[in-house]
Amino acid sequence: MSAFDDLLAYDQTTQALGQVAGRLGWDQETMMPRGAAAQRGEEMAAMESVLHARRTDPKVGDWLAAIDAGALAAVDAAKLREIKRSYDRASKVPGDLAAQIARVTSNAQGKWAEAREADDYAAFAPVLAEVIALKREEGAALANGGDIYDAMLEDYEPGTTGADLEAMFGALRPALTELRAAILDKPAPAGVAGRFDEAAQLKLSTLLAETFGYDLTHGRIDKAVHPFSSGSGSDVRITTRTNPEDPFNCFYSTIHEVGHACYEQNIDDAYLLSPLGRGVSMGVHESQSRIYENQLGRSRAFTRWLYGQMRDAFGDFGIADEQAFYAAVNRVSNGYIRTEADEVQYNLHVLLRFDLERALMSGDLTVGDLEAAWNDRFEADFGYAVDKPSNGVLQDVHWSVGLFGYFPTYSLGNVYAGCLHEALRGAVPDLDAQLAQGDTSSATGWLQDNLQVHGSLYEPREVIEKASGRVPGPEPLLAYLTGKFSGIYGL
Amino acid sequence: MSAFDDLLAYDQTTQALGQVAGRLGWDQETMMPRGAAAQRGEEMAAMESVLHARRTDPKVGDWLAAIDAGALAAVDAAKLREIKRSYDRASKVPGDLAAQIARVTSNAQGKWAEAREADDYAAFAPVLAEVIALKREEGAALANGGDIYDAMLEDYEPGTTGADLEAMFGALRPALTELRAAILDKPAPAGVAGRFDEAAQLKLSTLLAETFGYDLTHGRIDKAVHPFSSGSGSDVRITTRTNPEDPFNCFYSTIHEVGHACYEQNIDDAYLLSPLGRGVSMGVHESQSRIYENQLGRSRAFTRWLYGQMRDAFGDFGIADEQAFYAAVNRVSNGYIRTEADEVQYNLHVLLRFDLERALMSGDLTVGDLEAAWNDRFEADFGYAVDKPSNGVLQDVHWSVGLFGYFPTYSLGNVYAGCLHEALRGAVPDLDAQLAQGDTSSATGWLQDNLQVHGSLYEPREVIEKASGRVPGPEPLLAYLTGKFSGIYGL
Numbered sequence: 001m002s003a004f005d006d007l008l009a010y011d012q013t014t015q016a017l018g019q020v021a022g023r024l025g026w027d028q029e030t031m032m033p034r035g036a037a038a039q040r041g042e043e044m045a046a047m048e049s050v051l052h053a054r055r056t057d058p059k060v061g062d063w064l065a066a067i068d069a070g071a072l073a074a075v076d077a078a079k080l081r082e083i084k085r086s087y088d089r090a091s092k093v094p095g096d097l098a099a100q101i102a103r104v105t106s107n108a109q110g111k112w113a114e115a116r117e118a119d120d121y122a123a124f125a126p127v128l129a130e131v132i133a134l135k136r137e138e139g140a141a142l143a144n145g146g147d148i149y150d151a152m153l154e155d156y157e158p159g160t161t162g163a164d165l166e167a168m169f170g171a172l173r174p175a176l177t178e179l180r181a182a183i184l185d186k187p188a189p190a191g192v193a194g195r196f197d198e199a200a201q202l203k204l205s206t207l208l209a210e211t212f213g214y215d216l217t218h219g220r221i222d223k224a225v226h227p228f229s230s231g232s233g234s235d236v237r238i239t240t241r242t243n244p245e246d247p248f249n250c251f252y253s254t255i256h257e258v259g260h261a262c263y264e265q266n267i268d269d270a271y272l273l274s275p276l277g278r279g280v281s282m283g284v285h286e287s288q289s290r291i292y293e294n295q296l297g298r299s300r301a302f303t304r305w306l307y308g309q310m311r312d313a314f315g316d317f318g319i320a321d322e323q324a325f326y327a328a329v330n331r332v333s334n335g336y337i338r339t340e341a342d343e344v345q346y347n348l349h350v351l352l353r354f355d356l357e358r359a360l361m362s363g364d365l366t367v368g369d370l371e372a373a374w375n376d377r378f379e380a381d382f383g384y385a386v387d388k389p390s391n392g393v394l395q396d397v398h399w400s401v402g403l404f405g406y407f408p409t410y411s412l413g414n415v416y417a418g419c420l421h422e423a424l425r426g427a428v429p430d431l432d433a434q435l436a437q438g439d440t441s442s443a444t445g446w447l448q449d450n451l452q453v454h455g456s457l458y459e460p461r462e463v464i465e466k467a468s469g470r471v472p473g474p475e476p477l478l479a480y481l482t483g484k485f486s487g488i489y490g491l
Numbered sequence: 492m493s494a495f496d497d498l499l500a501y502d503q504t505t506q507a508l509g510q511v512a513g514r515l516g517w518d519q520e521t522m523m524p525r526g527a528a529a530q531r532g533e534e535m536a537a538m539e540s541v542l543h544a545r546r547t548d549p550k551v552g553d554w555l556a557a558i559d560a561g562a563l564a565a566v567d568a569a570k571l572r573e574i575k576r577s578y579d580r581a582s583k584v585p586g587d588l589a590a591q592i593a594r595v596t597s598n599a600q601g602k603w604a605e606a607r608e609a610d611d612y613a614a615f616a617p618v619l620a621e622v623i624a625l626k627r628e629e630g631a632a633l634a635n636g637g638d639i640y641d642a643m644l645e646d647y648e649p650g651t652t653g654a655d656l657e658a659m660f661g662a663l664r665p666a667l668t669e670l671r672a673a674i675l676d677k678p679a680p681a682g683v684a685g686r687f688d689e690a691a692q693l694k695l696s697t698l699l700a701e702t703f704g705y706d707l708t709h710g711r712i713d714k715a716v717h718p719f720s721s722g723s724g725s726d727v728r729i730t731t732r733t734n735p736e737d738p739f740n741c742f743y744s745t746i747h748e749v750g751h752a753c754y755e756q757n758i759d760d761a762y763l764l765s766p767l768g769r770g771v772s773m774g775v776h777e778s779q780s781r782i783y784e785n786q787l788g789r790s791r792a793f794t795r796w797l798y799g800q801m802r803d804a805f806g807d808f809g810i811a812d813e814q815a816f817y818a819a820v821n822r823v824s825n826g827y828i829r830t831e832a833d834e835v836q837y838n839l840h841v842l843l844r845f846d847l848e849r850a851l852m853s854g855d856l857t858v859g860d861l862e863a864a865w866n867d868r869f870e871a872d873f874g875y876a877v878d879k880p881s882n883g884v885l886q887d888v889h890w891s892v893g894l895f896g897y898f899p900t901y902s903l904g905n906v907y908a909g910c911l912h913e914a915l916r917g918a919v920p921d922l923d924a925q926l927a928q929g930d931t932s933s934a935t936g937w938l939q940d941n942l943q944v945h946g947s948l949y950e951p952r953e954v955i956e957k958a959s960g961r962v963p964g965p966e967p968l969l970a971y972l973t974g975k976f977s978g979i980y981g982l
Contacts, residue, residue, distance in 0.1 A: 016537035019530070023518065024511060031522065035708040036726035039510070042764055046507035050541055217526040235527035273533055 003066035004076065008274070010063075011083050014054045015273045019231060021047040026230040026237055030222045045102075052098065055090040075276070078457045082275035085158065092141050101134050105402040112400035121371045121389045128399060129367040132360055135402050139361060149361040152405035156282040157412060159459050162358055165408050168415055169351055171474045176348050177381055179482060183344060184334070186489045189327035193318030196247040200313045204247075205240055205254040207309070212292055213444040214238070214258045215265050227253040229260035229289075232278045236264045247310070248329060252293050259292030260285055266448040267455035281460040282406065286413020287420060288447065294343050295421040295480065296443055300326050300487075301435035309438075327488050334384065336391035344485055347414055348381050353396070353407040361404055418477025419468035420447065494557035495567065499765070501554075502574050505545045506764045510722060512538040517721040517728055521713045536593075543589065546581040566767070569948050573766035576649065583632050592625050596893045603891035612862045612880045619890060620858040623851055626893050630852060640852040643896035647773040648903060650950050653849055656899050659906060662965045664842055668872055670973060671835050675825070677980045680818035684809035687738040691804045695738075696731055696745040698800070703783055704935040705729070705749045706756050718744040720751035720780075723769045727755045738801070739820060743784050750783030751776055757939040758946035772951040773897065777904020778911060779938065785834050786912040786971065787934055791817050791978075792926035800929075818979050825875065827882035835976060838905055839872050844887070844898040852895055909968025910959035911938065 001009070024047065028040055054060075064084055072080060108127045115124035139148030150161045206221060219231075224239035231237055238257040243249045263279045271277040279285040296302055307325040310317065319325045332342045338349035356373055359365035365373055374393040375386045386392035398406055425431060428442045435443070450467040457463075464472050485491070492500070515538065519531055545551075555575055563571060599618045606615035630639030641652045697712060710722075715730035722728055729748040734740045754770045762768035770776040787793055798816040801808065810816045823833045829840035847864055850856035856864055865884040866877045877883035889897055916922060919933045926934070941958040948954075955963050976982070 012533070013537045013540060016530075016534045017541065020511065020515060020534050020538060023534075024514065027514065027518070031711065033707065033709050033711050033726060033728075035706070039507075039725045039763065042503070043507045043511050043514075046504045047511060049504060050508065215526070216524065218524050220522065220524050234530045235524060237524075272530065 003063045004072070004080070007060065007063040007067065007083060008079065010054075010057075010059065011079075011275060012273050014051065015275070015277065017047065017051055017054070019233070019235070019273070021051065022230050022232075023235070026239075029224045029226070029228065030239060041106075048102070052090065052095070055086055056095075060087050061091070075457065079275045082456055085154075086275075089142065089154070092144070093138055094141065097134070097138060097141070101131075101138060101402055104130055104134055105400065108400045108402075109397065112394065112397060116390045116394040119388045119390050119394070121393055124394065124400075125367050125370075128370075131400065131402055132367060132404075135404055136361060136363075139404075149358050149405060152361065153408075154405075156406050156409050157460060158281060159461055160283070160412070165354065165412065168472070168474055169347075169354065169408070169411060171478065172347055172411070172415075173351055173381070175478050175482070176344060179485060180332070180344050180348070181383070182491050183332045183485055183489050186491070188333060189331055189488075190319065190324065191328050191331060192245075192247065194314075195244045196314055196317070198242045198244065201242045201247050201250045202240075204309055204313050205250050208251055208254050208297075208306075209238070209258050211438055212255055212258045212296075212440050213262050213266075213448075218265055219261055221254070227257050229257045229264070232264045232267070233272045234265075236261045247314070251306070252297060255297040256289045256293040259289035262292070262444065262448070263288040263452045266452035268453050271455045271457075276455040276457050278456055280454075280456040280458065280463060282409035283412035283416060284451070284460050284463060286410055287416035287464070288413075288452065290413050291417040291420055291424075291447070292444075295417060295424075296435065296440060298329055298343070299432070299435055301432035302438070302440075303329050304436045305438040330485070330488055332485070332489075334382070336378075336386060337395055344481060345382075347411045350407055350411040352377050352381065353398075354411070357399065357404050357407060415474050415477050416464045416468075416472055418474070418480055419464060419470055419472050420451070421480060422476040423450075423468040423470070494554045495563070495571070498551065498554040498558070498574060499570065501545075501548075501550065502570075502766060503764050505542065506766070506768065508538065508542055508545070510724070510726070510764070512542065513721050513723075514726070517730075520715045520717070520719070521730060532597075539593070543581065543586070546577055547586075551578050552582070566948065570766050573947055576645075577766070580633065580645070583635070584629055585632065588625070588629055588632070592622075592629060592893055595621055595625055596891065599891045599893075600888065603885065603888060607881045607885040610879045610881050610885070612884055615885065615891075616858050616861075619861075622891065622893055623858060623895075626895055627852060627854075630895075640849050640896060643852065644899075645896075647897050647900050648951060649772060650952055651774070651903070656845065656903065659963070659965055660838075660842055660845065660899070660902060662969065663838055663902070663906075664872070666969050667835060667839050667972075670976060671823070671839070672874070673982050674823045674835060674976055674980050677982070679824060680822055680979075681810065681815065682819055682822060683736075683738065685805075686735045687805055687808070689733045689735065692733045692738050692741045693731075695800060695804050696741050699742055699745050699788075699797075700729070700749045702929055703746055703749045703787075703931050704753050704757075704939075709756055710752060712745070718748050720748045720755070723755045723758070724763045725756075727752045738805070742797070743788060746788040747780045747784040750780035753783070753935065753939070754779040754943045757943035759944050759948075762946045762948075767946040767948050769947055771945075771947040771949065771954060773900035774903035774907060775942070775951050775954060777901055778907035778955070779904075779943065781904050782908040782911055782915075782938070783935075786908060786915075787926065787931060789820050789834070790923070790926055792923035793929070793931075794820050795927045796929040821976070821979055823976070823980075825873070827869075827877060828886055835972060836873075838902045841898055841902040843868050843872065844889075845902070848890070848895050848898060906965050906968050907955045907959075907963055909965070909971055910955060910961055910963050911942070912971060913967040914941075914959040914961070 021044070024040070024044060032040060060083070064087060067080060069077060069080055108131050111127045112124055115121065135152070136148055139151050142154070143151035147162065153160055153162065209221060210216065218234045219236045219238065222237070222239050223241060225241065227238070227240050229236065229238045238254070238261050240250055240254045240257065263285060267277055303326045304322045307322050319328055330342065332344050335341060338346065341349055352374070356365060356370065356377070360370065371389065371393045378386050378392065424443060424446050427446055431443060434440070451463055454463055458466060461472055512535070515531070515535060523531060551574070555578060558571060560568060560571055599622050602618045603615055606612065626643070627639055630642050633645070634642035638653065644651055644653065700712060701707065709725045710727045710729065713728070713730050714732060716732065718729070718731050720727065720729045729745070729752050731741055731745045731748065754776060758768055794817045795813045798810070798813050810819055821833065823835050826832060829837065832840055843865070847856060847861065847868070851858070851861065862880065862884045869877050869883060915934060915937050918937055922934060925931070942954055945954055949957060952963055
């Protein structure tokens with residue numbers, strides 16, 4: 001066996017163990033008895049220690065040093081690239097620092113939940129300061145003299161820098177605040193009314209999952225507090241949730257997670273448990289969930305089909321016709337919470353976080369000034385004041401657990417989805433006729449063939465560019481949003 | 492930190508990983524999508540390779556050599572004993588042999604299933620011969636010049652030899668064949684009639700689990716093809732199954748698994764994820780499942796309470812009164828299948844397997860002669876001929892997956908349960924009055940305090956002797972069975 005073969009065999013076991021750790025996380029959110037949390041913490045820590053030891057094993061370094069990268073074919077070179085990235089990343093962070101971050105963020109998450117409950121930012125600030133200090137130390141170790149925030153982005157979106165994002169997002173903020181204001185000047189469309197039976201919601205949710213190509217012989221759907229997708233290869237599970245008064249919460253959560261899950265299910269089987277057998281980045285992942293959910297699932301054509309399904313399942317629910325249903329699905333209204341935001345306002349919530357967390361990492365913003373900075377920025381973009389911290393700076397879990405560099409991948413995913421959607425429309429001219437019949441196969445098939453099948457073969461921006469035929473940029477997303485919402489609201 | 496502290500800390504991670512592997516097994520039988528089997532095989536193999544490497548890590552040997560065992564307190568000495576046993580066992584078997592056994596048995600299980608389906612022993616014989624050759628090689632490595640079968644027993648019932656079992660079981664066979672014959676001379680009692688709603692069965696099954704003390708905040712109940720209990724400490728899950736025509740299948744499967752699960756749940760919290768935090772042997776485990784299921788669950792007193800519950804749940808099901816219900820629950824009838832056998836005949840099925848597998852391991856019996864030996868022995872004990880291999884030598888999965896030395900622990904558990912039940916009756920004189928009210932708390936509390944709480948602190952026979960106050964032997968079980976069934980059948 002060559003060093004490369006040895007490395008791949010070793011890595012396959014590591015990949016399999018990573019899948020096991022992911023399954024434990026799924027179990028924790030869906031099946032675990034509530035009294036098992038402390039023991040589960042020990043089990044997760046044991047898995048993490050095994051994974052960390054394998055990722056930083058000196059054997060891996062020896063193999064990497066012995067391999068002649070120039071002699072490898074393209075697929076093997078991509079595998080080597082991914083393994084090397086993981087090894088370099090894991091080896092740069094001292095074990096003590098990694099362990100301390102794990103401990104501090106575990107505690108900080110609890111403190112954050114308490115502070116949010118009490119609407120008391122001051123109670124959270126000291127522990128957030130501790131998290132940020134440790135993450136900056138980690139970032140400095142990773143950056144090796146370079147930009148700390150850029151080093152953190154590498155964990156979620158390899159090859160993209162803060163400056164790239166700033167440029168890509170630069171056009172979004174003014175255009176979206178303007179579009180938002182124009183929409184909110186118009187009368188709000190009616191929403192759905194009544195109560196929607198949970199079993200009927202879950203039944204239609206499963207139909208939607210299958211309609212978008214989710215393979216239930218290699219997955220399953222369960223209920224959880226927060227919808228998520230979990231796993232790669234032949235075992236990719238999703239969760240959803242129900243709200244008796246808002247069936248769209250269930251349906252669009254499902255379609256969103258199906259986008260993530262289909263990306264994982266549709267990767268080339270040859271890459272199973274190899275470094276290429278997973279989605280390549282958070283941004284590309286989010287592009288799939290968002291294009292399934294929004295550009296396809298919230299389109300005029302698809303909502304026509306969904307309207308019929310909902311009438312069959314629930315009878316009359318206060319929406320008179322297809323056009324009114326389309327407007328209800330795409331309703332824009334004021335709100336403080338990112339996760340509840342519509343397509344127009346969602347990215348404004350994310351851009352706010354991106355700018356603030358980048359300033360926190362550079363040191364330009366302190367934890368003491370964060371709440372005021374959040375509130376000022378929110379009022380500037382949305383036109384009204386944050387009423388309490390749980391509707392503002394305390395609303396998201398991310399920073400408490402040390403996720404810096406993660407937020408912008410949400411908007412990057414939307415930008416990527418815009419590019420892909422533009423290309424898809426060109427490739428499938430009669431897409432709307434199909435969607436109106438509840439047939440997504442041309443759309444999802446195009447995404448599978450042009451993007452999903454590649455897994456981590458190409459770098460994130462590379463695979464978006466190959467699939468969409470253009471350098472990723474915000475223009476298609478803005479054109480799509482402006483066109484869609486001008487139509488709905490008569491702008 | 493001392494060598495002992497280091498060893499314990501290392502072992503705790505290994506224990507936690509063992510729990511993770513167990514959870515994967517649970518998932519496979521309950522939740523896993525059917526298309527995920529191949530990937531799951533890789534994931535399980537990865538976990539096993541990690542566990543094997545940890546169990547045989549030279550560090551463990553160094554720590555073991557550095558520890559002054561004589562200086563340890565009793566609990567620590569017991570921890571050391573368990574870790575040393577695991578290390579010695581794992582270190583004696585060459586890695587190549589262990590891997591080959593894993594491969595061959597994985598294939599053999601499939602061949603066994605096919606052969607059973609086709610009722611073709613000859614198709615299975617060659618692969619069974621291969622399994623046996625490898626297991627004998629492993630046994631020889633473990634036995635180090637001693638008896639191969641005894642070495643295998645150590646995996647399931649440390650401290651018990653084949654000769655011990657032969658002596659302990661010696662009295663069972665003639666007494667049970669005689670009791671069986673006397674019972675079958677009498678008219679068979681009526682069974683239940685009708686169809687029993689699945690949801691109602693599962694509801695009563697859950698009530699039964701709680702009635703026997705199963706803690707659902709640290710466990711859960713799901714359906715599976717084969718009932719089992721899985722996990723230790725604060726996450727101990729069970730499965731059950733339903734048959735629309737036979738509600739006892741569900742109810743007594745549940746009580747049986749609750750016996751296993753309560754043993755794990757009731758171990759001293761201080762032993763969590765330590766080598767003492769699990770049931771000490773298969774035989775002691777089975778003593779708990781069997782005493783819950785039979786001596787308690789199938790008692791005249793408890794079936795009185797259950798009869799009322801079933802009347803409430805299902806109305807009239809063809810059983811006129813409590814005494815007839817008690818007889819129906821304890822019905823003895825002819826049958827080929829071990830897992831469907833009643834209390835009287837069950838051990839005859841096991842003793843047959845014990846004698847045959849011991850002869851296979853010693854070389855006194857060949858694979859070519861096994862089917863005839865099975866059929867001869869069956870007819871001698873049961874009085875009628877085996878009609879087909881799936882009702883005979885091909886009925887159990889155990890040998891195909893290399894489990895030799897496992898079968899006798901079923902009967903050993905029954906013998907132990909007999910001893911414990913005798914002592915329990917002495918300790919709780921009004922037990923029947925409590926059971927007739929559906930109150931098992933004195934019985935399960937006594938078992939918890941005298942046996943379950945200790946986990947693996949004491950050796951198997953030691954803990955049975957401490958709890959029951961007698962050297963384990965078959966007399967109490969025989970006296971119990973003779974008394975009970977003489978009463979039911981008027982012998």
